[in-house]
Amino acid sequence: MPFTGNRQFKKDPRIISSASGAYYFDQRGRKIFDGLSGLWTCGLGHNIPEINDAVAQQLKTLDYSPAFQFGHEKSFQLAEQITEFMPEGLNRVFFTNSGSDAVETSLKMARAYWRAKGQPNKTILIGRQKGYHGVNYGGLSVGGIPNNKIPFGDGLTSDHLTHTITDASLFSKGQPKQGAGLADELLELIKQHDAAAIAAVIVEPVAGSAGVIPPPVGYLDRLKQICSDNNILLIFDEVICAFGRLGTKTGAEAFGVTPDIMTIAKQVTNGAIPLGAAVVRQEIYDTFMDTDAPDYMLEFAHGYTYSAHPVACAAGLATLNVIEQQQLIPRVAQTSLHFESSVHQLKHASNVTDIRNYGLAAGITLAPYENEPARRPYEVAMKMWDKGFYVRYGGDTVQLGLPFIVDQQEIDLLMTALDECINASSK
Numbered sequence: 001m002p003f004t005g006n007r008q009f010k011k012d013p014r015i016i017s018s019a020s021g022a023y024y025f026d027q028r029g030r031k032i033f034d035g036l037s038g039l040w041t042c043g044l045g046h047n048i049p050e051i052n053d054a055v056a057q058q059l060k061t062l063d064y065s066p067a068f069q070f071g072h073e074k075s076f077q078l079a080e081q082i083t084e085f086m087p088e089g090l091n092r093v094f095f096t097n098s099g100s101d102a103v104e105t106s107l108k109m110a111r112a113y114w115r116a117k118g119q120p121n122k123t124i125l126i127g128r129q130k131g132y133h134g135v136n137y138g139g140l141s142v143g144g145i146p147n148n149k150i151p152f153g154d155g156l157t158s159d160h161l162t163h164t165i166t167d168a169s170l171f172s173k174g175q176p177k178q179g180a181g182l183a184d185e186l187l188e189l190i191k192q193h194d195a196a197a198i199a200a201v202i203v204e205p206v207a208g209s210a211g212v213i214p215p216p217v218g219y220l221d222r223l224k225q226i227c228s229d230n231n232i233l234l235i236f237d238e239v240i241c242a243f244g245r246l247g248t249k250t251g252a253e254a255f256g257v258t259p260d261i262m263t264i265a266k267q268v269t270n271g272a273i274p275l276g277a278a279v280v281r282q283e284i285y286d287t288f289m290d291t292d293a294p295d296y297m298l299e300f301a302h303g304y305t306y307s308a309h310p311v312a313c314a315a316g317l318a319t320l321n322v323i324e325q326q327q328l329i330p331r332v333a334q335t336s337l338h339f340e341s342s343v344h345q346l347k348h349a350s351n352v353t354d355i356r357n358y359g360l361a362a363g364i365t366l367a368p369y370e371n372e373p374a375r376r377p378y379e380v381a382m383k384m385w386d387k388g389f390y391v392r393y394g395g396d397t398v399q400l401g402l403p404f405i406v407d408q409q410e411i412d413l414l415m416t417a418l419d420e421c422i423n424a425s426s427k
C-alpha cells in the first residue's frame with residue numbers, strides 16, 4: 001500500500017466502504033468526518049451527482065480516444081475552463097494523469113524551453129526543504145522531505161532553498177509577517193551554480209504535505225523578482241493549492257504572484273478520476289511552436305497514454321462548474337475565519353509546538369517522543385479515527401484539509417475531538 005505502514009495496517013485494517021458529502025462510512029458502518037477531503041482531493045464533498053452523472057454519460061459516449069496525434073472536444077473545453085481559474089497570462093494547458101506527472105512535465109518543459117532558446121546548459125533545478133513534488137525522480141530531486149528521497153539514490157542535479165518555518169513564524173495565523181528575506185538565499189545559490197546553469201525554481205505557494213506552511217509576507221514576490229532578474233523560470237506546484245483550498249482560485253491569486261508554470265491535479269476533478277496538468281505562459285508555448293521543423297514534427301516530445309482522458313475531462317468540467325455555480329471559493333474564504341480561530345485554540349493542548357493555517361488547510365506540529373518523531377501524530381490520528389474523524393498524519397505533524405462545504409458546528413466537533421486526542425497522547 002502507498003505511503004502506509006503496511007505491517008500495522010494488516011494488523012488493524014481501516015477499510016472505507018462508501019461516502020456522502022463530508023463523511024465516509026467504514027466497513028463497520030461507522031460515519032467518519034473527512035478531515036482531509038480525501039487526500040486534499042474532494043473539497044466539494046463526496047458523490048457529487050453532477051460529477052458522477054458526467055462520468056457515467058462520458059463512459060456511454062467516448063470511453064477513450066488516443067492521446068497522441070488525435071484530440072477530443074472535452075480536452076479543449078476543460079483547458080479553456082481551467083484557464084478561467086488561472087491568473088492572467090497562464091493560458092496554455094498540458095494534461096497529465098496526476099500531480100507527480102504534472103511536476104515531471106513542468107521540469108522537462110523548463111529544460112526544453114531553455115534549450116529551444118539556445119541555452120541548453122540551463123538544467124539545474126532548485127526546490128526547497130520540506131517541499132513535496134510527488135514521487136517520480138524529477139519531483140524527488142527537487143523535493144525536500146528526506147525520508148522520501150534517501151532510499152532511492154541519485155536524482156537530477158538540484159539544490160534547495162531552506163524552508164520558511166522559523167522561531168518568528170511559530171503559531172502565525174495565516175502568513176508569517178517575517179521571513180521574506182529567506183528568498184534571498186536564491187541569490188546565494190545563483191552565486192554557487194551560476195544563473196546560466198539554472199533552469200527553474202519550483203515551490204509550493206503553501207507547502208502541503210510537510211504540514212501546511214504558508215509563505216511569509218513578501219517571500220514569493222521576492223522569489224519571483226530574483227527569478228525574473230536572472231532568467232530563471234518560476235514554477236508553482238499548486239497540486240494542493242489550486243481550485244479553492246486557500247479561499248482563492250489559486251495560490252498565485254492568494255499571494256499576488258504569477259509563476260511561469262503552474263502544476264495542478266487533485267481538486268480539478270474533485271478526486272473522482274485522476275487528472276493533472278502543467279499550465280504555462282503563452283511565451284513558453286510560443287517558444288516551442290516557433291520552429292523551422294516541418295509541421296508534422298513534434299514540438300514537445302512528451303505525453304502520457306492517458307493525457308486528457310475523456311472521462312477525467314468530463315469529471316473536470318463538471319467539478320469546475322459546481323465550484324463556480326455553488327460559489328464554493330468565497331465560501332472557503334468565509335469559513336476559514338472560524339477555522340483559523342478554532343484551530344489555534346489547540347495551542348493549549350499538550351506537546352503542540354506550532355500551528356499553521358491558510359484557507360481550509362492547517363498543520364499542527366507535535367513534540368516528538370524521544371527517538372520516535374513520527375509516533376505521536378500517528379497515535380493522535382488513530383485515536384481520531386476511533387472517534388469518527390479522519391485526519392492526516394505524516395512526519396511530526398497532523399494535517400487538516402476540510403471539505404469546502406464544512407459548517408461551523410462540524411469544525412467545533414473536530415477541534416474538540418482533536419484536543420482530547422492530543423492531550424491523551426501526553427505521556
Ligand code: PXG
Pocket residue numbers: 039040098099100101103132133134135204208209210237238239240265266392394399
Ligand atoms: N505536488 C504537490 C504539491 C502535492 O501535494 C504532488 C505533487 C503529487 O501528486 P500525486 O497526484 O502524484 O500524488 C502532490 C501530492 C498529504 C498528501 O497528505 C499530499 C499529496 C499526496 C498524498 C498525500 O499531504 N500530495
Ligand code: PLP
Pocket residue numbers: 303304305306
Ligand atoms: N512502459 C511501456 C512499455 C509503455 O509502452 C508505455 C506507454 O506506451 C509506458 C511505460 C508509459 O505509460 P503511460 O503513457 O501510461 O505513462
